[in-house]
Amino acid sequence: xxxxxxxxxxxxxxxxxxxxxxxxxxxxxxxxxxxxxxxxxxxxxxxxxxxxxxxxxxxxxxxxxxxxxxxxxxxxxxxxxxxxxxxxxxxxxxxxxxxxxxxxxxxxxxxxxxxxxxxxxxxxxxxxxxxxxxxxxxxxxxxxxxxxxxxxxxxxxxxxxxxxxxxxxxxxxxxxxxxxxxxxxxxxxxxxxxxxxxxxxxxxxxxxxxxxxxxxxxxxxxxxxxxxxxxxxxxxxxxxxxxxxxxxxxxxxxxxxxxxxxxxxxxxxxxxxxxxxxxxxxxxxxxxxxxxxxxxxxxxxxxxxxxxxxxxxxxxxxxxxxxxxxxxxxxxxxxxxxxxxxxxxxxxxxxxxxxxxxxxxxxxxxxxxxxxxxxxxxxxxxxxxxxxxxxxxxxxxxxxxxxxxxxxxxxxxxxxxxxxxxxxxxxxxxxxxxxxxxxxxxxxxxxxxxxxxxxxxxxxxxxxxxxxxxxxxxxxxxxxxxxxxxxxxxxxxxxxxxxxxxxxxxxxxxxxxxxxxxxxxxxxxxxxxxxxxxxxxxxxxx
Numbered sequence: 001x002x003x004x005x006x007x008x009x010x011x012x013x014x015x016x017x018x019x020x021x022x023x024x025x026x027x028x029x030x031x032x033x034x035x036x037x038x039x040x041x042x043x044x045x046x047x048x049x050x051x052x053x054x055x056x057x058x059x060x061x062x063x064x065x066x067x068x069x070x071x072x073x074x075x076x077x078x079x080x081x082x083x084x085x086x087x088x089x090x091x092x093x094x095x096x097x098x099x100x101x102x103x104x105x106x107x108x109x110x111x112x113x114x115x116x117x118x119x120x121x122x123x124x125x126x127x128x129x130x131x132x133x134x135x136x137x138x139x140x141x142x143x144x145x146x147x148x149x150x151x152x153x154x155x156x157x158x159x160x161x162x163x164x165x166x167x168x169x170x171x172x173x174x175x176x177x178x179x180x181x182x183x184x185x186x187x188x189x190x191x192x193x194x195x196x197x198x199x200x201x202x203x204x205x206x207x208x209x210x211x212x213x214x215x216x217x218x219x220x221x222x223x224x225x226x227x228x229x230x231x232x233x234x235x236x237x238x239x240x241x242x243x244x245x246x247x248x249x250x251x252x253x254x255x256x257x258x259x260x261x262x263x264x265x266x267x268x269x270x271x272x273x274x275x276x277x278x279x280x281x282x283x284x285x286x287x288x289x290x291x292x293x294x295x296x297x298x299x300x301x302x303x304x305x306x307x308x309x310x311x312x313x314x315x316x317x318x319x320x321x322x323x324x325x326x327x328x329x330x331x332x333x334x335x336x337x338x339x340x341x342x343x344x345x346x347x348x349x350x351x352x353x354x355x356x357x358x359x360x361x362x363x364x365x366x367x368x369x370x371x372x373x374x375x376x377x378x379x380x381x382x383x384x385x386x387x388x389x390x391x392x393x394x395x396x397x398x399x400x401x402x403x404x405x406x407x408x409x410x411x412x413x414x415x416x417x418x419x420x421x422x423x424x425x426x427x428x429x430x431x432x433x434x435x436x437x438x439x440x441x442x443x444x445x446x447x448x449x450x451x452x453x454x455x456x457x458x459x460x461x462x463x464x465x466x467x468x469x470x471x472x473x474x475x476x477x478x479x480x481x482x483x484x485x486x487x488x489x490x491x492x493x494x495x496x497x498x499x500x501x502x503x504x505x506x507x508x509x510x511x512x513x514x515x516x517x518x519x520x521x522x523x524x525x526x527x528x529x530x531x532x533x534x535x536x537x538x539x540x541x542x
Contacts, residue, residue: 001049001086003372004242004264004272006234012248012264017372018086025093027055027082039229040181041086042131042138043273046338047309047374048087050138050157051271052097052126055080081126083155083162087311097155099164117153117164118142128181129271130231131157132211134188137165139211143179143195150174150216152191152209170214175205180245181231181271184211185253186238192219192251194243194258196227204228206256219256223249230272242272280305280378281315283366285347288383291390292325292357296349298385300330300364301342304375308336313374315343320362325350325387330364347385355391356420356455362387394419394489395429397480399461402494405501406439406471410463412496414444414478415456419489422450429457430483434476439464439498444478461496469502 001018041051081101083094101116128141138155142148152168175195182193190208197203204223209216228243234250241251247261282303290296302315312335319330330345337343347362365382369375399414416429429448434440444459461476479493 003275004232004244004248006242006248006250006262009260010262012242012244012262014265015372018090027093030093039271040126040129040140041271041273042129043276044131044157045133045136045276045309046158047276047311048085049273050094050131050162051084051086052129052140053082053084054126055082083157085157094157095161097162097164098159100153100155117167118148127229127271128179128193130182130184130191130274132184132188133186133233133274138162139168139182139184139191141179141182143174143182143193145178149179152211152214168211168214170209170216172216174209174216175207175218176202178227179207180227180229180243182209183231183233183241183272183274185241186233190254192241192253192256193231194223194228194251196225201225206251206258208254208256219254220258223258232272233274235275235277244272276309276374278373279308279313279375281366281369281375281381282378283317283364283381283383285364285383285385289386289388290326290347290349291388292349292352293390294351296351296387298347298362299344300347300383300385301344302334302336302366304336304341305378307339307341309374310338312336312338312340315375316367316369316373317345318365318367320347320364320385323360323362325352325357325360326362326385328362328364332367349387353391354420355389356393356418356423357389357391358423359386359388361385389423391420392487393422393427393485395480395486396489396491397478397494398491399478399494399496403497403499404440404461404463405499406463406466407501408465410465410498412461412476414459414461414494414496416448416450416458416480418450418455418486421453421455423485424452426450426452426454427485428483429486430481432477432479432481434461434478434496437474437476439466439471439474440476440496442476461498463498467502469500471500471502473497473499 003015003017005013041049043049081097083097085092085094099116101118126140126142128143129138131138136158138157140153140155150170150173154165156163156165177198179193179195182191184191190210192208194204194206203225205221206219206223207216208219226245228245231241231243234240234242239253243249243251244264248264249258249261251258283300285298285300287298290298314333314335316333317330319332320328326347326349328347334343334345362385366377395418397414397416399412401412404410404412427450431444431446431448433444433446434442440461440463442461448457450457476496476498480488482488
């Protein structure tokens with residue numbers, strides 16, 4: 001089985017995607033020349049390819065009176081129609097289609113015969129089929145010489161064994177004598193095909209069948225003398241179909257015209273199935289922010305735009321790198337179960353009480369899928385889950401010494417400290433610095449920077465030397481303020497006292513005799529007059 005990629009022009013690329021896988025549920029006719037080829041197939045809504053196969057009859061009837069001989073036994077008249085299902089694990093035999101052909105459930109017991117919907121003389125096989133993109137029902141035909149050119153048979157391939165549902169009788173034969181495969185359009189309204197007229201040089205005509213009522217319309221004519229054995233709808237363009245036999249030609253809808261022949265190496269397929277449009281995968285994680293405490297979990301959800309087919313879909317991931325700050329259940333891939341559209345994994349923060357251990361990011365993304373994958377990337381495809389430190393750094397401040405005098409060499413060192421290392425990028429602490437004052441100077445500003453990994457910063461308050469007596473004491477306060485990334489510890493403020501150390505000058509004492517207080521100039525003059533008067537009085541009294 002091969003995947004054909006059809007470009008707008010040029011060579012059609014073919015890639016082998018399945019080869020010779022054994023059947024998990026084999027048929028009793030496997031390997032028998034009585035088993036015909038599987039030339040009528042379609043891709044179901046579940047992503048599997050379903051193919052009809054005619055198998056021989058135990059009564060060894062031959063197609064009316066012609067191909068005799070042991071090497072032609074595959075042309076024997078058939079009564080059995082098996083449905084095969086191709087998938088990732090190989091091919092499953094779903095059994096004989098119930099109600100389609102006449103067969104015996106017990107080979108040697110005529111009373112077990114079951115009558116079917118089709119003429120027993122169809123030849124070796126059906127040659128055209130597709131699966132309705134909306135209902136999932138297979139439309140089956142024998143559009144070949146000797147077949148019914150005016151009937152479609154509807155088969156429910158979702159049952160095991162598959163079940164014949166009904167016959168759609170067309171209002172006319174398809175044009176020409178033989179058609180290869182047909183393909184149903186994306187809306188499920190019409191089946192389009194190319195039929196060849198009788199004769200070696202008979203020309204081909206495109207046609208379409210309205211599936212609601214079986215109306216047949218001839219479309220474009222003069223499309224070449226070679227039959228087209230395979231047809232498939234292009235999944236990326238609902239207005240185009242690919243028909244190929246010896247080469248590939250693109251049909252444009254609804255006109256049924258064919259483009260130029262595009263080379264298709266070794267193209268000899270008798271049937272084709274339209275690939276389903278690829279599912280789109282997206283990724284989201286909720287919430288995107290965690291803290292390093294208990295029960296902090298982010299759920300990452302991979303979502304497909306429609307349910308996964310049978311067997312599920314494995315979506316490739318690029319998981320978060322290992323880190324002790326979190327754990328994760330997200331691996332290199334995640335499986336979306338069949339019938340489901342989502343799958344989940346988790347990123348869980350590791351609880352701790354270490355202050356200042358910073359923040360980390362757990363990055364997760366959808367990896368680019370292989371070209372043969374059943375899905376492609378939508379939007380968004382990645383998420384960044386932030387694990388934050390929730391253990392607050394506590395900031396404190398101490399100034400040493402707390403008392404200075406206004407003399408040279410008197411300085412206090414103020415240390416702003418954290419109780420853990422600063423995070424990556426460092427941290428800025430807010431301060432209320434000492435006010436301006438001529439009695440001191442300071443390099444303590446309105447902020448303090450602590451570098452990443454460090455836990456302290458320092459500034460100083462320096463007394464201004466002076467010899468002025470009686471100028472008193474002043475205070476220089478330094479206070480931590482609230483800010484981002486830290487909380488206030490204790491103490492969160494410091495007070496530096498700048499004291500006056502200048503006293504009045506006192507003369508030195510001599511011999512222990514107290515000095516006599518001195519008098520002013522006028523007091524001395526008055527005292528002299530008193531002494532002179534007293535002396536004169538004493539003379540007169542003699």
